[in-house]
Amino acid sequence: xxxAVDAMGGDNAPDVTVSGALAAAREWNDTTVILVGDAExxxxxIGKHGARPSNLEIRHAAETIAADDEPxxxxxxxxxxxxxxxxxxxxxxxxxxMISAGNTGALxxxxxxVVGRIRGIDRPALAAMIPTxxxxxxxxxxxxxxxxxxPEQLRQYAxxxxxxxxxxxxxxxxxxGLLNVGTEAMKGNELTKAAFPLLEQAPVHFVxxxxxxxxxxxxxxxxxxxGFAGNVMLKSIEGTAAxxxxxxxxxxxxxxxxxxxxLVLKPGLVRFRKNMDYSEHGAAPLLGVNGLLLKSHGxxxxxxxxxxxxxxxxxxxxxxxxxxxxxxxxxxxx
Amino acid sequence: xxxAVDAMGGDNAPDVTVSGALAAAREWNDTTVILVGDAExxxxxIGKHGARPSNLEIRHAAETIAADDEPxxxxxxxxxxxxxxxxxxxxxxxxxxMISAGNTGALxxxxxxVVGRIRGIDRPALAAMIPTxxxxxxxxxxxxxxxxxxPEQLRQYAxxxxxxxxxxxxxxxxxxGLLNVGTEAMKGNELTKAAFPLLEQAPVHFVxxxxxxxxxxxxxxxxxxxGFAGNVMLKSIEGTAAxxxxxxxxxxxxxxxxxxxxLVLKPGLVRFRKNMDYSEHGAAPLLGVNGLLLKSHGxxxxxxxxxxxxxxxxxxxxxxxxxxxxxxxxxxxx
Numbered sequence: 001x002x003x004a005v006d007a008m009g010g011d012n013a014p015d016v017t018v019s020g021a022l023a024a025a026r027e028w029n030d031t032t033v034i035l036v037g038d039a040e041x042x043x044x045x046i047g048k049h050g051a052r053p054s055n056l057e058i059r060h061a062a063e064t065i066a067a068d069d070e071p072x073x074x075x076x077x078x079x080x081x082x083x084x085x086x087x088x089x090x091x092x093x094x095x096x097x098m099i100s101a102g103n104t105g106a107l108x109x110x111x112x113x114v115v116g117r118i119r120g121i122d123r124p125a126l127a128a129m130i131p132t133x134x135x136x137x138x139x140x141x142x143x144x145x146x147x148x149x150x151p152e153q154l155r156q157y158a159x160x161x162x163x164x165x166x167x168x169x170x171x172x173x174x175x176x177g178l179l180n181v182g183t184e185a186m187k188g189n190e191l192t193k194a195a196f197p198l199l200e201q202a203p204v205h206f207v208x209x210x211x212x213x214x215x216x217x218x219x220x221x222x223x224x225x226x227g228f229a230g231n232v233m234l235k236s237i238e239g240t241a242a243x244x245x246x247x248x249x250x251x252x253x254x255x256x257x258x259x260x261x262x263l264v265l266k267p268g269l270v271r272f273r274k275n276m277d278y279s280e281h282g283a284a285p286l287l288g289v290n291g292l293l294l295k296s297h298g299x300x301x302x303x304x305x306x307x308x309x310x311x312x313x314x315x316x317x318x319x320x321x322x323x324x325x326x327x328x329x330x331x332x333x334x
Numbered sequence: 335x336x337x338a339v340d341a342m343g344g345d346n347a348p349d350v351t352v353s354g355a356l357a358a359a360r361e362w363n364d365t366t367v368i369l370v371g372d373a374e375x376x377x378x379x380i381g382k383h384g385a386r387p388s389n390l391e392i393r394h395a396a397e398t399i400a401a402d403d404e405p406x407x408x409x410x411x412x413x414x415x416x417x418x419x420x421x422x423x424x425x426x427x428x429x430x431x432m433i434s435a436g437n438t439g440a441l442x443x444x445x446x447x448v449v450g451r452i453r454g455i456d457r458p459a460l461a462a463m464i465p466t467x468x469x470x471x472x473x474x475x476x477x478x479x480x481x482x483x484x485p486e487q488l489r490q491y492a493x494x495x496x497x498x499x500x501x502x503x504x505x506x507x508x509x510x511g512l513l514n515v516g517t518e519a520m521k522g523n524e525l526t527k528a529a530f531p532l533l534e535q536a537p538v539h540f541v542x543x544x545x546x547x548x549x550x551x552x553x554x555x556x557x558x559x560x561g562f563a564g565n566v567m568l569k570s571i572e573g574t575a576a577x578x579x580x581x582x583x584x585x586x587x588x589x590x591x592x593x594x595x596x597l598v599l600k601p602g603l604v605r606f607r608k609n610m611d612y613s614e615h616g617a618a619p620l621l622g623v624n625g626l627l628l629k630s631h632g633x634x635x636x637x638x639x640x641x642x643x644x645x646x647x648x649x650x651x652x653x654x655x656x657x658x659x660x661x662x663x664x665x666x667x668x
Contacts, residue, residue, distance in 0.1 A: 133577055133580075133581065147515065147522060147523035147524075148523045179566065181478065181481065181561075181565040181566065181569075188481060188562070189560070189561075189562040190482050192562075211569055211573075212565075212566045212567075212570040212573060213569035213572050213573030214573060215570070215573065216574060216577040217573075217577070226523070227515075227523075228515060228522070228523040228526075228563065229562065229566050231515040231546075232513065232515065232546045232563050232567050232570070233546075233566050233567070233570045235515075235545055235547035236546040236547065236566070236570035236571050236574070237570050237573075237574045238547050239545075239546060239548060239549065239550055239551075239571075240570070240571045240574035240575055240578075241574055241578060242547070243467055243550040243551070244574075244575060244578045244579075245578075246467075247467065247606050248582075248603075251599055251602040251603060251606070252599070254602060257598045258598055258602070260595070260598075261594070261595030261599050262595070262599075264591045264592055264595040265585055265592055265595050265596075265599075268585040268588060268592070269582075269585060272581050272585070276578075
């Protein structure tokens with residue numbers, strides 16, 4: 001198996017991408033990890049880590065897409081950017097998957113323009129794990145690849161999310177929920193009202209509407225929504241958790257007594273905080289493109305990159321892309 | 335001034351509506367509070383509280399709208415329901431405002447069908463205060479009156495929210511934000527992209543896009559959004575806060591040491607929890623109807639009802655409804 005890593009993408013690239021790729025190559029002998037980026041710089045960095053494993057390769061790419069580059073322009077113009085080269089390797093089946101911690105919009109554009117959609121898929125979706133109290137997590141999609149969605153797109157998201165949860169996380173019959181403003185069937189806006197009957201008939205285990213206040217209690221394994229609502233939900237959760245923790249911190253500093261109290265409570269809270277941090281919950285697959293593209297968090301460390309390789313391996317071993325393609329073409333024959 | 339209180343609406347009605355109305359009548363001599371509901375029951379309850387103030391009246395209404403009644407049907411069929419009678423009093427200028435802690439959908443229907451819209455307003459919006467860390471709060475609208483919205487509706491929400499913040503909360507030039515997935519001008523879905531230029535030209539102090547992760551840090555005084563996104567945001571904030579506090583509770587119970595630590599921290603945390611509880615932040619006005627309707631939280635206690643009367647008094651004294659009407663008709667003459 002061959003997995004390409006965009007070595008130049010992310011806040012801490014290429015240091016952490018090199019360390020992460022090295023760790024992955026050392027752990028999995030059956031997998032060739034290909035670092036895509038400035039060859040000279042990568043060689044130097046690898047040299048610092050001792051002997052290079054034989055299953056670690058370098059593919060030179062002269063350009064880099066920056067975090068603030070305009071996605072479509074950047075992908076179109078920088079043909080030799082590390083991300084675009086990695087995408088082309090997937091498109092040309094030189095790699096089975098690619099991972100990037102770089103510009104999210106550019107990765108989605110790479111998916112659409114360089115790799116291309118699975119036949120029958122209207123629009124790819126960005127799927128990410130939302131951490132839940134029980135640790136199982138909810139795979140939310142779309143979380144921002146397409147701001148607007150049609151009812152048919154939500155149906156496709158449900159199918160893709162189900163297959164991913166099943167193939168990569170081993171959930172046997174993933175429960176699929178529809179993000180909505182109430183649990184009753186007739187609740188919602190025009191989009192969710194039209195999507196509801198489509199989801200009832202889709203080849204998934206649809207459990208109905210789910211309210212955003214319940215998401216952290218893991219009411220389903222897959223949560224479908226348009227990218228706008230999903231993004232609003234995700235950032236509301238993130239922002240609220242951040243605010244509560246900052247207030248906690250303030251309360252902890254109030255007096256000697258509270259400072260002592262904080263010391264006692266800290267280990268448990270740090271554990272919880274880490275558990276709630278969605279950047280800790282693996283890379284986000286771009287589902288619906290004709291190849292496996294994983295978005296790792298921009299602030300990824302080496303361990304996150306290694307984990308993304310682990311995730312990519314499982315997805316490739318279980319034929320996620322082919323399974324989606326088959327299920328979608330089955331549906332279109334109905 | 336005359337303020338009607340739907341005495342039968344809310345989880346704890348009529349006990350708390352009676353206590354709240356009594357407290358309000360005793361505090362404000364210039365205001366007549368009219369309890370609308372089952373006269374006999376209300377008389378008995380009032381009797382328990384000593385002498386009835388002369389500015390507390392009862393208006394009999396034989397029926398009640400239940401929390402699970404289908405809103406439109408209930409308002410159409412139960413002509414003599416306490417909520418509908420109170421609405422009719424506003425429509426016929428027998429009361430300057432009405433307050434209900436009952437069925438939210440039914441109150442919105444009462445606003446639309448019994449009281450009617452302000453001329454030029456496409457759809458009324460439910461506006462509620464979202465608590466913020468600094469205690470100032472953000473007035474969010476629409477938070478659920480209309481699931482779908484047009485760009486023009488968002489423009490009207492901005493005008494109505496600005497006027498309310500100015501007239502009722504005394505904010506001199508309320509900063510208006512647009513709920514969006516990024517702060518750049520071109521971000522968003524079709525709705526927000528189309529609304530952005532309209533907001534730039536609206537007679538409000540528009541400060542641009544606001545991300546849901548920043549809302550609790552009070553980036554603006556008024557936040558406009560469609561009812562679906564607003565509801566998703568509000569419930570995400572609420573759900574996340576609830577989960578974090580429940581985990582805190584669990585951490586506190588872990589050992590004797592953590593229990594002692596919890597005792598020290600409790601006062602500060604209870605204060606913060608209360609501050610974050612949006613049911614503590616006053617009643618939500620239904621803006622855009624041709625009269626003042628305030629929705630008090632379903633679980634309101636007597637103090638919340640009294641506070642809703644206070645809020646109604648300020649809104650009436652400052653001509654909120656007339657101001658909205660004037661501003662909207664000015665705009666339509668352009």
